[in-house]
Amino acid sequence: MVRLAAAAAHFTRDVGFDLDRIKMIVSHARDAGVALLALPDGALGGYLTDLRRPDEECLPPLLEPNGDEVRSVIDIAGEMVVCLGYSELGSDEGAAPVRYDAAVCLSGDGILGRHRKVHIPAGVAPLFQPGDGFAAFDTPLGRMGLLIDHDKTFPEAARTLAVDGAETIACLSAWPTSLTNRAPRMAQDRQARLFDLYDQARAAENQVVWLSSNQSGRHGALHFLGRAKIVGPGGEILARTWSKGGLAVAEVDLPGIVGAARSVLHHLSERRPSTYGPW
Template sequence: MFTLALVQTDAYLGEKRRNLERLQTFCHTAKKEGAQLICFPELATTGYAPTLLGPEYHALSETRQGETNRMFSALATELGVIIVCGFIERDMQTDAVYNAAGVWLPGQESWLGVFRKMHLIQEEKRWFTPGQQLRVFDTPLGRIGGMICYDAGFPEVARSLTLKQADSLLLLSAWPEKDKDIWYINGPCRALENTIYLAAVNRWGREGDCQLFGGSQILNPRGQVMARATEHAEQILYHTIDKQVQSAIRHTLPYLADRQPENYR
């Protein structure tokens, strides 16, 4: 059992240093409220808006030597928490740029790892390279699987992470208000069909003509909404994740045990 904090933030478009300072403050606030895992949205360090920010993505991208990794590594150790945050990653060998998220644990000098958005949408395809691997991370709070925004629309992603023995799933997004009906469908569906906790954190704020609406939510393994954030402001959303509840639900809803993959052709 652990306490999760989803930090529904706005962002200053392209102002990485300013955003990092704000994210640091949010971490201190969440820690004071008892959070053990703190999760920020997609591209929280820079803002999203590929139509506005796309040409700057490469300049804003970071490798393991970047300031985002240094700050969150130090902060995770200082506060004794796990931090997950979306940022623009650059591969040191290929120079490819990814819409990614890092996972930081206490007591480590660098991130535990990163996961990269696999399914790119619309203008993202001009600037980012798609991720090619679904990753699950071993942490002191269990095995955590990560998805980014549009990935949630593909049932195979959440199912693959679940079959890789993820104990819970995180979904980091910059989801627009015009598609919020889909947001409120995808989360419960992915949670229920995999009987797994799914914590979905969304950006809030306006970027050009796009309104990112918030509505972050934490779903239990029945797909029920256990906590939901406002659509009108920044907010930190807290909830307790209980693996015993998940085990009990999987006993009564044995979707995973009753799968017949040999017939799904």
């Protein structure tokens, strides 16, 4: 049995503050016996303040993929596997620097896996270079994969990771309430419904354990949903938070729960790719 956690938490432009908050969350998770922790997208440096008219003078800081900030989290993680998101400084084939919405999975032993967000919403597409693929990677807790918020809207993203052997997928989000026609109560908001729907559908259709972390609180024009959760391979919510910050913690037998889900109906082996046509 292993304990998994997904965090709902608020992060800022102040990376020093964010590192202190990560240290606190990891400490709470360690006290709860957690072995795998998913932090939100933008856990280092926060996220955008507006998705329709983003202020290009107030973007998250660009961090090196192996810079001091990421190395600090490696030191904080220790024996725990920790996933988190940040804005990554990259270069486009030696040209000018570019910005990626990036995620990293690490432990005290170093980097285990990385992902760059592939699906960029239209309003912020000019700000981010999209990633170019999805790949699972091995961890002390088994094979897993990473996605970043809008990626989970597309079934092909999670399916590619599952076909590549991922039995656990962590989707790190900075997912806000609706930008238009916002509901008076967050639980009734269209984006809250979609956020939960995608989490449960992606877990069930791929028969994987799904960790969904998210930013919480307000940042500029955005009001983040929170609603972190752990979802089992049948689409069942094993643990969750609501709109405020917190940890969703579930204890599972990772190979056992996935194996049981796939013992009668094995969705990956039942696929008929030759009938689907080109994606």
